[in-house]
Amino acid sequence: MKDIVFIEGLKTEAVIGVYDWEKAIQQTLVFDLEMQHDNRLPAATDDLSKTLDYEAISNFITDFCSTNVFELIETLAEKLCAELIETFSIHSITMTLRKPGAVPTANAVGVKIHRQK
Numbered sequence: 001m002k003d004i005v006f007i008e009g010l011k012t013e014a015v016i017g018v019y020d021w022e023k024a025i026q027q028t029l030v031f032d033l034e035m036q037h038d039n040r041l042p043a044a045t046d047d048l049s050k051t052l053d054y055e056a057i058s059n060f061i062t063d064f065c066s067t068n069v070f071e072l073i074e075t076l077a078e079k080l081c082a083e084l085i086e087t088f089s090i091h092s093i094t095m096t097l098r099k100p101g102a103v104p105t106a107n108a109v110g111v112k113i114h115r116q117k
């Protein structure tokens, strides 16, 4: 089963970073998510409650980022994936997390993880 629900380019603000100056500011993070989900049941029933609600998940991510402080983006990605899997009963997630301001000479830096229930 290869169906997915995805979220692309979700921008959030977070206090994140290893250096002291980073602990006093908000920085932009950008998320891409691919979540495995059998889309046949929601399609057959036309019922939002049978699918992964990308709006609810986006709001959850935004809220998580604004209420948690970490040094590494690895830690944020790991803990957020665990919470999403538990809260929304997600079978598996591939999460790409970019920190656009971190290395001005790079197009993008970040992490990509895949986690399963």
Ligand SMILES: Nc1nc2c(c(=O)[nH]1)N=C([C@H](O)[C@@H](O)CO)CN2
Pocket: 016, 017, 018, 019, 022, 071, 072, 073, 074, 099, 101, 102, 103
């Ligand atoms: N693999 C990582 N490398 C770095 C991280 C990180 O979270 N994961 N963080 C930093 C600093 O916080 C950086 O973003 C400041 O510009 C450096 N390397």
